[in-house]
Amino acid sequence: MDCVGLCAFVQSLGVADPAIARLIGLIIGGVLVSGVPLLTVIFLILVERKVAARIQDRIGPNRAGPFGLLQTVADLLKLLAKEDITPAAADRVLYNAAPLVSFASVVLIWAVIPFMYADVAPGAFMGVDLDIGVLYFVAVASLGTLAIMTAGWASNNKYALLGAFRVVALLVSYEIPLVFALLVPVMFAGSMSLVDITNAQSHMWFIFMAPVAALMFFISSQAETGRAPFDLIEAESELVAGFNIEYSGMKFGMFFAAEFLHVFTNAVLFAILYMGGFLGVLYQQLPILGFVWLGIKASIIYFISLWLRNTVPRLRIDQVMNFNWFFLVPVSIVNVLLTALILKLAQVAGLAPTVFAESSLLGMLPVTLMLLVKDVLMIIYVMTRVAQEGRSARQAEQRMETDLLASAAGD
Amino acid sequence: MEVLSNWAFVGVFLVLAPIFPALPIGIATLLRPKKPNVLKSQTYECGVETVGDTWVQFRVQYYIYGLVFLVFDVEMVLLFPWAVAYNQLDLFAFGAGFVFIFLLADALIYAWKKKVLVWK
Amino acid sequence: MSESMRNFLIFLLILAVVIGGGVLLNSLFSVPFFLGVTFVAFGLITLGGAVAVVTTRNLFRATIWLMVSLFGIAGLFVLLEAPFLAAVQVLVYIGAIAILFTFAVMLTRSLTQLKDRYNRPYATLAASVLLFAFLTWVIWQVWGNWTPSGDIMLATISDTTDLGVALVDKEGLVLPFELASLLLTAAMIGAIVIARDVDEDEKEKRG
Numbered sequence: 001m002d003c004v005g006l007c008a009f010v011q012s013l014g015v016a017d018p019a020i021a022r023l024i025g026l027i028i029g030g031v032l033v034s035g036v037p038l039l040t041v042i043f044l045i046l047v048e049r050k051v052a053a054r055i056q057d058r059i060g061p062n063r064a065g066p067f068g069l070l071q072t073v074a075d076l077l078k079l080l081a082k083e084d085i086t087p088a089a090a091d092r093v094l095y096n097a098a099p100l101v102s103f104a105s106v107v108l109i110w111a112v113i114p115f116m117y118a119d120v121a122p123g124a125f126m127g128v129d130l131d132i133g134v135l136y137f138v139a140v141a142s143l144g145t146l147a148i149m150t151a152g153w154a155s156n157n158k159y160a161l162l163g164a165f166r167v168v169a170l171l172v173s174y175e176i177p178l179v180f181a182l183l184v185p186v187m188f189a190g191s192m193s194l195v196d197i198t199n200a201q202s203h204m205w206f207i208f209m210a211p212v213a214a215l216m217f218f219i220s221s222q223a224e225t226g227r228a229p230f231d232l233i234e235a236e237s238e239l240v241a242g243f244n245i246e247y248s249g250m251k252f253g254m255f256f257a258a259e260f261l262h263v264f265t266n267a268v269l270f271a272i273l274y275m276g277g278f279l280g281v282l283y284q285q286l287p288i289l290g291f292v293w294l295g296i297k298a299s300i301i302y303f304i305s306l307w308l309r310n311t312v313p314r315l316r317i318d319q320v321m322n323f324n325w326f327f328l329v330p331v332s333i334v335n336v337l338l339t340a341l342i343l344k345l346a347q348v349a350g351l352a353p354t355v356f357a358e359s360s361l362l363g364m365l366p367v368t369l370m371l372l373v374k375d376v377l378m379i380i381y382v383m384t385r386v387a388q389e390g391r392s393a394r395q396a397e398q399r400m401e402t403d404l405l406a407s408a409a410g411d
Numbered sequence: 412m413e414v415l416s417n418w419a420f421v422g423v424f425l426v427l428a429p430i431f432p433a434l435p436i437g438i439a440t441l442l443r444p445k446k447p448n449v450l451k452s453q454t455y456e457c458g459v460e461t462v463g464d465t466w467v468q469f470r471v472q473y474y475i476y477g478l479v480f481l482v483f484d485v486e487m488v489l490l491f492p493w494a495v496a497y498n499q500l501d502l503f504a505f506g507a508g509f510v511f512i513f514l515l516a517d518a519l520i521y522a523w524k525k526k527v528l529v530w531k
Numbered sequence: 532m533s534e535s536m537r538n539f540l541i542f543l544l545i546l547a548v549v550i551g552g553g554v555l556l557n558s559l560f561s562v563p564f565f566l567g568v569t570f571v572a573f574g575l576i577t578l579g580g581a582v583a584v585v586t587t588r589n590l591f592r593a594t595i596w597l598m599v600s601l602f603g604i605a606g607l608f609v610l611l612e613a614p615f616l617a618a619v620q621v622l623v624y625i626g627a628i629a630i631l632f633t634f635a636v637m638l639t640r641s642l643t644q645l646k647d648r649y650n651r652p653y654a655t656l657a658a659s660v661l662l663f664a665f666l667t668w669v670i671w672q673v674w675g676n677w678t679p680s681g682d683i684m685l686a687t688i689s690d691t692t693d694l695g696v697a698l699v700d701k702e703g704l705v706l707p708f709e710l711a712s713l714l715l716t717a718a719m720i721g722a723i724v725i726a727r728d729v730d731e732d733e734k735e736k737r738g
Contacts, residue, residue, distance in 0.1 A: 104428035142626030496695025
C-alpha cells in the first residue's frame with residue numbers, strides 16, 4: 001500500500017509508520033470533506049429564512065449582525081443553552097442516538113460528492129470515488145428513515161409514534177420513484193460512480209436528455225426530505241410537531257439541521273446527476289471554478305425548492321400517497337422503459353454513442369432530440385389523462401351535488 | 412486492495428459522522444440548566460394528563476406500503492447492474508429488462524385494481 | 532460500581548478484544564493490522580447484535596439490534612471486496628426488511644414487558660456448542676486445507692458491469708433474472724391477497 005496525498009503530508013510531519021500516517025490522513029480528509037456541508041448549513045438556514053421572508057413580503061432576520069448574518073450563530077447559542085427535557089419513560093439510549101444517526105446519515109453522503117476537477121485519479125477532489133456511488137447514496141439515505149422511526153418510538157409518546165409511522169410510510173413510498181429516476185443517469189453513464197456520471201455529461205447535460213427523470217428525482221427528493229408541499233411531517237398545526245415532539249434543545253437542533261442539510265445535499269446531487277456537476281467553462285484549467293459552478297447549479301435548485309416551499313399549499317397525507325402510487329411510480333417505470341428502448345434502438349442504429357464521455361456535442365444531438373421528443377410526448381399524454389380524470393371527478397361531484405339538492409328540495 | 416483503501420475512508424467517515432452532531436450536544440450538556448421536575452418529564456399530550464398505555468392503533472396500510480416497497484426495492488437493486496452494463500449490450504438486454512420490469516409492473520397493476528394502495 | 536463506570540469498563544473490554552484480535556491476526560496470518568482490527572470489529576458487531584436480538588426483553592430494541600447485526604454483515608461484505616452487496620444489504624435489509632419488522636412488531640401488545648421466558652440455559656448452551664461444532668466440521672471438510680492469506684479470491688464477476696453483462700447473457704443468468712422477477716411478483720400478489728381487508732371484498736361482492 002503506497003502512501004500518497006494527505007498521507008505523505010502527514011508523514012512529512014514526522015509520523016513514520018505508513019499505516020498510522022494513512023489513518024491520520026484519512027481522518028484529516030474526513031474532517032475537511034465534512035467541513036463543506038457543516039459550513040454550508042450555517043449559511044443555508046439564514047438564506048432559507050431570508051428568502052422565505054421576501055416571498056412572504058417581509059424582511060426576515062436582520063437584527064443579529066449586519067443583514068442578519070449572525071442569525072444562525074444566535075440560534076445555535078440559544079439552542080445550546082436550552083434545558084434538555086427528556087420524558088421520564090423514554091428509552092434513553094435510542095432517544096439520544098436518533099438525532100445522531102439522522103444527522104450522520106446526511107453527512108455520510110458527502111463522502112462521495114465530487115467538488116472539483118483534479119488531474120490525478122480519481123479525477124476529482126472528493127472524499128472517495130466509490131464504484132457504487134449512486135447506490136451508496138440511496139443506502140445511506142435509507143438509514144435516515146431508521147433514525148426517524150427510532151425517534152418516534154423512543155419518545156414514548158402517542159403523537160410521536162403516530163407521526164413517525166406516517167413519516168416512514170411517506171419516505172418509503174417516495175423512495176421508489178427516486179431510485180427509478182436515478183436509474184436513468186446510471187444508464188447513460190454506464191457507471192454508478194458520481195465522477196463517471198459527471199464526466200459523461202461533458203458534451204450534453206442529462207437534464208436535456210431526460211427531463212422527466214430529472215423532474216421525478218426532484219419531486220421525490222423534495223418528499224424524501226419532508227419539504228413542501230409534502231411537509232405534513234412537520235405540520236405544526238396538525239400533529240403538534242410529529243415525531244420530534246419530545247426533543248428539545250440541541251437534539252431538536254440536530255434534527256432541524258439534518259433536514260436543511262439533506263435538502264441542500266439533494267440539490268447538490270441533482271446538480272451532479274443531471275446538470276453536469278463541476279463541469280462548466282474553464283473547469284479544467286482553473287479547478288476552483290468547477291467548485292463555483294457546482295455551487296451555482298446547486299443553489300439554483302435549492303432556490304427552486306425554497307420557492308416551491310413558500311408558494312404551494314400543503315398536501316394531505318392521502319393526496320401525497322395517491323400522488324406517489326398512482327402517478328409518480330407508474331410514470332417513472334414507464335420512463336425508464338422508454339428511455340432504455342430509445343437509447344438501445346439509437347445505439348443499434350449507430351445514432352447514439354456507447355460511451356458518452358468520449359463522444360461530441362454533434363454526436364449526442366440525435367439521441368438527445370429523440371429522448372426529448374419522447375419526454376414531451378409522455379408529458380402531454382400524462383397531463384391529458386390527469387386533466388381528463390380531474391374533469392370527470394369534478395363532473396361526478398357536481399352531479400352528486402345537484403342530486404342532493406334535488407332530493408332535498410323534493411322533500 | 413484498491414477497493415478496500417477506498418472504503419477505509421468510508422469507515423473513518425462512518426466513525427467521524429456521528430461525532431459531529433455529538434459535539435454540540437455535548438457542549439449543550441455542559442452549558443444548559445439541569446432542573447428536572449416531575450411535571451416537566453411527563454409525556455406530552457397537549458397539556459392534558461396521559462391516559463392508558465402508549466399503544467397506537469396501527470393501520471395495515473403502513474404494512475402494505477412497506478411490503479410493496481420491499482418488492483420494488485429488490486427489483487431496483489437487480490436493475491442497477493443491468494443499467495450499468497446497458498450501454499455495452501445489444502437489444503436483447505432491453506428485452507430482458509423489459510420482461511423483468513413488466514412482470515413487476517403487472518403486480519403493481521394488480522395492487523392498483525384491488526384498491527390496496529389507496530390511503531383511506 | 533456505578534452504571535457509567537460499568538459501561539466504560541465494558542467499552543474498554545471490547546476495545547481490548549478488537550485490538551488484541553487485530554494483533555493476533557497480524558502475527559499468526561500476516562493480515563495487515565488495520566484490516567484485522569476492522570474484521571474483528573465488524574465480526575463483533577454482527578455476533579454481538581445477533582446475541583442481543585435474542586436476549587433483550589424489549590421487542591423494539593430487538594429490531595434495532597437486528598439492524599446493527601445486519602450492518603455488521605454489510606461491513607463484512609465490504610471487507611470481502613463486494614461493495615455492491617454491502618450497499619444492497621443496507622438498502623434492502625435495513626432499509627426495507629427491518630422497517631417491515633418494526634411495523635410487524637408494532638402489531639403486538641406489551642412490547643416492553645415480554646412475559647414468556649425461555650429459561651433453560653444448559654440445554655441452550657449444549658445445543659449451540661453442538662451446532663457450532665457441526666458447522667465447523669462441515670466447513671473444514673470443504674476448506675480445511677486452505678491457508679489464509681491477505682488476498683481475496685478473485686471471481687469471474689469482479690464488478691458491477693460484469694454482473695450486469697452476466698445478468699442478461701443468454702448463456703448466463705438471464706433465466707434466473709426473469710425467474711427472480713416472477714418470484715417477486717408472486718410474493719407481492721400473495722402478500723396483498725393475505726393482507727387486504729376482507730370486509731372490503733365482501734362489500735364489493737354485495738354490490
